[in-house]
Amino acid sequence: MTDARIAHPALAARRMPADEAAALIAPGMTVGMSGFTGAGYPKAVPQALAQRILAAHGRGEAFGLRILTGASTAPELDGALAKVGGIDFRLPYQSDPELRARINAGLIEYMDIHLGQVAQYAWFGFLGRIDVAVIEVAGILPDGRLVPSTSVGNNKTWLDLADKVVLEVNRRQPPGLDGMHDIYYGTALPPERKPIPLLHPGDRIGEPYLKVDPAKVVAVVETDGPDRLGRFAPPDETSRRIAGHLVxxxxxxxxxxxxxxxxxxxxxxxxxxxxxxxxxxxxxxxxxxxxxxxxxxxxxxxxxxxxxxxxxxxxxxxxxxxxxxxxxxxxxxxxxxxxxxxxxxxxxxxxxxxxxxxxxxxxxxxxxxxxxxxxxxxxxxxxxxxxxxxxxxxxxxxxxxxxxxxxxxxxxxxxxxxxxxxxxxxxxxxxxxxxxxxxxxxxxxxxxxxxxxxxxxxxxxxxxxxxxxxxxxxxxxxxxxxxxxxxxxxxxxxxxxxxxxxxx
Missing domain, CATH: 3.40.1080.20 (Acetyl-CoA hydrolase/transferase C-terminal domain)
Structure with missing residues (x-):
């Protein structure tokens, strides 16, 4: 049965609980996750994966992953996986205290990299094979295109390059996001690159939706959870003085x-x-x-x-x-x-x-x-x-x-x-x-x-x-x-x- 959020029949038939989707991710894999500064990250599969890793470690089995994202995510992803010792390698940007502590203790290898270079490093093959992509979306259209969530990050690249794809369809994300995105599919590898045709910040040069080969989608997990976003303290006198100098x-x-x-x-x-x-x-x-x-x-x-x-x-x-x-x-x-x-x-x-x-x-x-x-x-x-x-x-x-x-x-x-x-x-x-x-x-x-x-x-x-x-x-x-x-x-x-x- 399909619905407004998951309108593609074949993908609707691949709905499963988060723990079953997490079971498709094996030790040693490279996993591209959605998420950028606490927005648009997968909410359920990483937590189920953390429980699976914890159980494996309890049996004395090694279970570590290479985790690639857009930027920082949230405790349900970075924190949960780091806490159980499930991350061997991480890039590009992070802000989770548990993850940071383990990086600085030498327990996790971390590659700091300019955010604008991550996708091209992946396309160049510098990051190796991407086994699985776990991507949050706001919906799946009847033709299989994906309505992006509150962040785009490197999702296009993970969807294109990953061997298998797990989609989390988050019903908490507002339907009004449909039409806010501009996904450009005109990038290419050298020497075939052409100038990107964007002249003004508001120019739309792509399309509103992400694409994925339906044959690669091995699981669709339904979620209903908010992004984990923090509050910044209101500007204090020091911040206002800095702002005044700049203005x-x-x-x-x-x-x-x-x-x-x-x-x-x-x-x-x-x-x-x-x-x-x-x-x-x-x-x-x-x-x-x-x-x-x-x-x-x-x-x-x-x-x-x-x-x-x-x-x-x-x-x-x-x-x-x-x-x-x-x-x-x-x-x-x-x-x-x-x-x-x-x-x-x-x-x-x-x-x-x-x-x-x-x-x-x-x-x-x-x-x-x-x-x-x-x-x-x-x-x-x-x-x-x-x-x-x-x-x-x-x-x-x-x-x-x-x-x-x-x-x-x-x-x-x-x-x-x-x-x-x-x-x-x-x-x-x-x-x-x-x-x-x-x-x-x-x-x-x-x-x-x-x-x-x-x-x-x-x-x-x-x-x-x-x-x-x-x-x-x-x-x-x-x-x-x-x-x-x-x-x-x-x-x-x-x-x-x-x-x-x-x-x-």
Missing amino acids: EFFRHEIRAGRLHEHLLPLQSGVGNIANAVLAGLREGGFGGLTAFTEVIQDGMLDLIGEGIIQTASATALSLSPEGVERFVRDIDTYRKRIVLRPQEISNHAELVRRLGCIAMNGMVEADLYGNVNSTHVAGTSIINGIGGSGDFARNGFLSCFVTPSTAKGGAISTIVPMVSHVDHTEHDVAVLVTEQGLADLRGLSPKQRARQVIAHCAHPDYRPLLQDYFDRALRDSRGKHTPHLLNEALSWHQRYLDTGSMKP
């Missing part, structure tokens, strides 16, 4: 003739600082804006609803429960203004450069010369991953990185002599912003950048220490182009590890 910088660029009053397509990372910047654009009277980004979170949804952002392109929604309510209530309006795409398109270097995106991303720390660490604590412990920040930083019109000037109650300076891990080199960073101020690094030599960073971004408690380091490096370093005291360059991090503070 004033945009005004300065407009006066200088380098930006139009409608700016350029915005890319914004997630978190309360990103929401504060978006709120600052509203308070600053900006309008007629567009976005070409990875995720749409509450702050951007508000601007879309108010018409301040006229069109937004992304690969996923990342909304609070309250944001989900607004989205569902006004979905007919949002469907006219939001386009959800595969992340190989939302994060494609060619498109980011063509559109001239303004990239705004968070960071862990930056050094005097503009190198940025987005991923590691003390150079060794991964936090979440690089995500898509590098896709936009390298290729955007402006690459802006933001952070409070201190962390851990002032025990850590986020401006340091040398970053302990480099995700974005000085060559890809245009602007650094803390609550102390903004350093415009464009067109400057390393030493000129250092003076700007110390003067405008460093916290007053650390500014004299940074100035002292820089002055002595100018005097004593072997080379004077990028002066460093190599025996001291990472001493601030070591001091924090030894004493709990970077202060001497």
Whole structure:
């Protein structure tokens, strides 16, 4: 029997419970899972799979998997599988505490990779054979096409490349998602590639549905569960000050003739600082804006609803429960203004450069010369991953990185002599912003950048220490182009590890 959500007769006949579907996944397999920042991930099969792995381990049997996703997922997927020791390898981005702890303990191999490169790595064969895809969808059409869920991520690639496919049809996902997606099937391998025909963020260049060979679908599992989406704290004073510096910088660029009053397509990372910047654009009277980004979170949804952002392109929604309510209530309006795409398109270097995106991303720390660490604590412990920040930083019109000037109650300076891990080199960073101020690094030599960073971004408690380091490096370093005291360059991090503070 078919219904509105599963309207393809042959696929409706393959409905089964989650535990039966999980039994189709064997130890050692590579599994491509849907999910991007807590949206659109499979809800039932991973949990059933975790129970199967736990039972196998109880019998003394090895059972580990290679898990590939779009980005972070949720405790029901990453957390459940990590907790039972079911993940041998994981990419690309993650945020689950259980998964992170096991990665940093050396129990799980983790590959951090630019989000825009994952699909092409899979198509190039760099990630090996994909045995199974487990993909959440909002529905199955009579002809077998799939209505995507609240995230697209790498689902197109997993569906195309996997030997077998398990579909989770989530009845909780609003039917109004139908028509919001744009799935582009025009990508190709070198040397057959052609330019992607997208000129504006709202352009539709594909079709609204995902395709799958029905013969590959081995199971259809029905679910009825919400995405696991967190709440970000409302912007605090520090976030508002950071946002104020960035908004004033945009005004300065407009006066200088380098930006139009409608700016350029915005890319914004997630978190309360990103929401504060978006709120600052509203308070600053900006309008007629567009976005070409990875995720749409509450702050951007508000601007879309108010018409301040006229069109937004992304690969996923990342909304609070309250944001989900607004989205569902006004979905007919949002469907006219939001386009959800595969992340190989939302994060494609060619498109980011063509559109001239303004990239705004968070960071862990930056050094005097503009190198940025987005991923590691003390150079060794991964936090979440690089995500898509590098896709936009390298290729955007402006690459802006933001952070409070201190962390851990002032025990850590986020401006340091040398970053302990480099995700974005000085060559890809245009602007650094803390609550102390903004350093415009464009067109400057390393030493000129250092003076700007110390003067405008460093916290007053650390500014004299940074100035002292820089002055002595100018005097004593072997080379004077990028002066460093190599025996001291990472001493601030070591001091924090030894004493709990970077202060001497």
